[in-house]
Amino acid sequence: MKIAILTLNPGIDRIIYLDTPTRLGTLNRASRNVISQGSKGANVSIVLKTLGADPDYYSFTGGVLGGLLEEFTEKCGVRSHFVKTACGVRTNTKIIDSGGLCTEFNEAGGPILPGELEALLGRLFSGDYDIAVINGSIPQGVEKCVYNRIIKHFNAKGAFTVLDTDGEALRHGLDARPALIKPNLRELAGILGIGEEALDSEEKVLSGCRELRKKYGCDIICTMEQRGSVFCGSEGEYYVGTAQVPLCGFSGAGDTYLAAYLYKRYVARVDPAASLAYAAAAAGAKVALPGTGLPTALQIEEIYKAGITVRPAK
Numbered sequence: 001m002k003i004a005i006l007t008l009n010p011g012i013d014r015i016i017y018l019d020t021p022t023r024l025g026t027l028n029r030a031s032r033n034v035i036s037q038g039s040k041g042a043n044v045s046i047v048l049k050t051l052g053a054d055p056d057y058y059s060f061t062g063g064v065l066g067g068l069l070e071e072f073t074e075k076c077g078v079r080s081h082f083v084k085t086a087c088g089v090r091t092n093t094k095i096i097d098s099g100g101l102c103t104e105f106n107e108a109g110g111p112i113l114p115g116e117l118e119a120l121l122g123r124l125f126s127g128d129y130d131i132a133v134i135n136g137s138i139p140q141g142v143e144k145c146v147y148n149r150i151i152k153h154f155n156a157k158g159a160f161t162v163l164d165t166d167g168e169a170l171r172h173g174l175d176a177r178p179a180l181i182k183p184n185l186r187e188l189a190g191i192l193g194i195g196e197e198a199l200d201s202e203e204k205v206l207s208g209c210r211e212l213r214k215k216y217g218c219d220i221i222c223t224m225e226q227r228g229s230v231f232c233g234s235e236g237e238y239y240v241g242t243a244q245v246p247l248c249g250f251s252g253a254g255d256t257y258l259a260a261y262l263y264k265r266y267v268a269r270v271d272p273a274a275s276l277a278y279a280a281a282a283a284g285a286k287v288a289l290p291g292t293g294l295p296t297a298l299q300i301e302e303i304y305k306a307g308i309t310v311r312p313a314k
Contacts, residue, residue, distance in 0.1 A: 063088030243284025
C-alpha cells in the first residue's frame with residue numbers, strides 16, 4: 001500500500017508554558033518552552049511510520065526552521081521529499097498557562113513562488129500511490145483552489161484521496177470529490193454555513209455529515225474532542241467514544257486519529273468499526289502525552305485493548 005502525504009504550509013511548533021494564568025497587555029514569564037515539528041502532514045506521516053506503514057512525505061523546507069523540520073522527519077524514519085523555498089518555514093506558537101488554557105498564534109506561511117510549487121507537485125505527481133493525503137492550510141502565494149487540482153489528479157489515477165483542511169481550501173477541495181474528509185466541529189460548521197453551537201449533539205453532527213455526503217459523495221469523519229467522533233460513509237454510520245485518559249496535550253490528536261484510521265482500515269484491512277475504535281484509542285494516547293509528542297504503537301494498543309465504544313447510528 002503506497003501512501004503519499006502532502007503539506008503545503010509546514011511549520012515548527014513552539015510551545016511556551018506559563019506557571020501563571022495568561023495576562024493580556026503585560027509581561028508573562030515562561031517557565032519552559034518546547035520546539036517540535038508542527039505540520040499536520042508530518043504528524044500523519046510519523047504516526048503511519050510508527051504503526052508499520054512506509055509513507056512518502058512531500059513538503060517545503062528552507063532556512064534554519066526548515067532544517068529542524070527535516071531533522072524531525074529523518075529522525076522518525078519518514079521518507080521525505082522537500083523542495084527548498086526562499087521564504088523558509090513558518091512558526092506556530094502555542095501558549096499554555098497554569099490552568100491549561102491554550103492560546104495559539106499561527107503565522108500565515110509563504111509566500112511560495114510558482115516555480116517552487118510546481119517543483120513540489122512535479123515530484124508528487126511522478127509517483128503512483130494508492131492513498132493520497134492532503135493536509136493543512138494553504139500558504140501565501142498559492143491559489144486556494146490548488147487542492148482541487150491535486151485531488152483530481154489522484155482521482156484520475158484511481159487513488160483514495162483524503163482531504164484534511166478547512167475554510168475556502170476545503171470548499172474548493174470538496175468540488176473535486178475527495179474520498180474522505182476529516183473536519184472537526186468548527187470546520188464542519190464552517191462548511192455547512194452554521195454556528196458551531198448548532199452542532200450540540202451527535203445526532204445533529206451526523207445530520208450535518210449526511211448533508212455533506214449527499215452533496216459531495218465523500219466519507220466523513222468529524223472529530224469532536226472530548227465528545228468523541230462521528231463517521232458517515234459508504235460503509236455505515238457510527239458514533240465513536242473517547243478514551244478515558246489524562247488530558248495533557250491536544251495538539252496533533254486529530255492527525256493521530258486520521259493516521260491510525262487509515263492504517264487500520266486500508267493497510268491492515270480491519271473492519272470500519274474496529275478501525276474507528278483504534279483511531280480513537282490513538283487520539284487518546286496522543287492526548288495523554290504532554291506537548292506535541294506522538295504516541296508509540298504500544299501506547300495506542302494499550303488504550304485500544306481497554307475498550308472504545310463504537311455504536312452504529314440509527
